[in-house]
Amino acid sequence: MKIYKSLVNEGLEMDLAAGLAMERHVMTHANKHVSGDAIGSRREQVQQRGKTQSPD
Secondary structure (H helix, E strand, C coil): CHHHHHHHHHHCCCCHHHHHHHHHHHHHHHHCCCCHHHHHHHHHHHHHHHHHCCCC
């Protein structure tokens, strides 16, 4: 969450191109610490939760 807060705060001070470049750099680094198995597991959890929710 701290990464996203930093991206927002710093990104607001940049033009769009610089902000997108910074986002790409920061998120590429952050995503190196996430395994494919972790992403698959999280996706499954979200899908299961979605199946139990009722539409409003």
